[in-house]
Amino acid sequence: MTRALGLLDRPVVIAFGFIAILLILGGIYNKQFLSGFYLLQQLRVASFLGIIASGAMVVILLGHIDLSIPWVVTLGGLAATAVAGWLGPSWTALGVPIAVASGALVGLANGLGVAFLRIPSMVFTLGMNAVVQGMVIMYTGGNAPPDQATPILQWLAVRETFYVPHAVVVWALVGVLVIVALKRTPFGRYVYAAGNSERVTYLSGISTRIILIVAFVTSGTCSAFAGAMLAGYAGKAYQAMGDPYLLPAIAAVVLGGTSILGGRGNYLGTVAGVILITVLDSILSVMQISDAARQITYGAMIVVMMLVYGRDRRSEG
């Protein structure tokens, strides 16, 4: 019981509260917002952002940030669909593993740069994003590889069993993996420790370099995997498909109570943040509010929520 309460700390409760309020307000506007069908659809749409945010969260827990998410997502999507063209149609099953592996490789490069070269993650991952973008354009710009989603990708992202979208199940599996890794393994302890003070963690005899590398590999893997699923969901992969996911992913993690400085936060909060952003986006678009007003509402919402519970407790001095 106490453990359950420990998971439900204040930001998580408030974030879920905001979701409930949003849904009730939406329900007053249109009853459809409270139907089980609508909610499951929202979870399906949220699952892609959820998987990306899972990786982003591990990096943010360390007090770092991964700005290479947009083009790693695109890389994952394009790699998963292009495999059929490069290796022949009988190899489409390899699409997802190859996409995930390519994302892991970019994550490894990020991790090496941050852990060994000690370049601030913000600029190193920013540079990696540009490099991956260049690589993707170089290999796909001229010869247009197959970009249609393979049946496997569609099965993962669009199909459902007994009304449960597979995408939601995949997100749940990723989520369980992250929760177990963070709460039940030494790695998770070290992530929180290094997020609080890498110096002290290092002096305690823990190789913080490995922790950093694993975190960035996790982020790259999650992004590329989500990219493959997005390709399945949209029916095809396309350039810059990951661009709209960077800021929502970071916002979701932070809205869920994870400190951007690292060391504090739990996964349920990230789940709440992801659902909150997805539901907000969906309600605003159903109400046919212009894109401009949506952006303003979106930004204002983040400010209000952060003012409610995201204030920096360490004041000056």
Next chain:
Amino acid sequence: MKGIQLWFARNNGALFALFLFVAMFAIYVIKNGVGLRIGLVTAVANKGVLLALVAMAQTFPILTSGLDLSVGSIFVLTNCIASIILSGPPWMVAAGTIAVLLSGLVCGAINGALVVYGRLQPIIATLATGAVYNGLALTIRPVPGGSVQPTFAAALTTQIFGAVPTTLVILLLVVLVVWVPFRLSLTGLGCYAIGSSESAAYMTGISVRRSRLAAYVFAGLLAATGGLLLTTMTLSGDASATSGGIYTLSSIAAVVIGGTSLMGGVGGAVGSIFGAFVLREVSDLLFVFDIQPLVQPFIQGLILLGAVSLGAIRVLRAHNRLEFLGVGR
């Protein structure tokens, strides 16, 4: 002698960026083969000066070990505002110019207030306000368009006395009127102090709040100056969220190349100008060396990665591993 050494040590990041830019520009001019014509210089200046202004804007918050993810959005928002009010008789253009700069100032003040009084993390606060400013820009200009008083626009985008690009003169003016006084003021010194150690700055009696607030206000003001110049170059307003995002991210890269530490407390806005020009010159070089268009983004990416890494690499300067693991908190 000691003073000169200290000056070099303090500015080696900016000097490195300057050296890099001069080398790149020289190669470009030689390879281009048309000689050092004023038209060519103006084109390079106009292309670089927009990012230079946004990068200068970004420098202020970064010096306080903060960050402003909304500079690109303020740049775009002020561009849209300027595309509406920069027309009519001279007095209206003058009033419009002031209004554009003021609107940037207000955006910056909102950011600063959220960070200082709202006690939000700068990354999150400006991420959110950036979305709001983008939304406002879209409200003002749902589709690209607008008009600018043509003589005013022509005056700002050509040369003064046919010899010096006007944009460079404006940049110099910004440095002399905004940056140098700020750097010499107690408020500016306070920004450096906060970046080095906030608690020490507080204990010394520096008004941490005033300095930090000023950093974001100046960021808004300079981003608005960039938005104003953009309007005179494109003669229209365009509320594209992607271009705002690209400017924000490029500004961080330019600041780092210019020798300012993301940890705060080290560097300056002049280095960021050179950093911005280095970033902009890369595409010119790729052009004169006839690199295939499809390969260009990759090489640009590699150069960006290399440049920010060189600017930020800390292992070379550390005496032991503890030095870059940060202070325990």
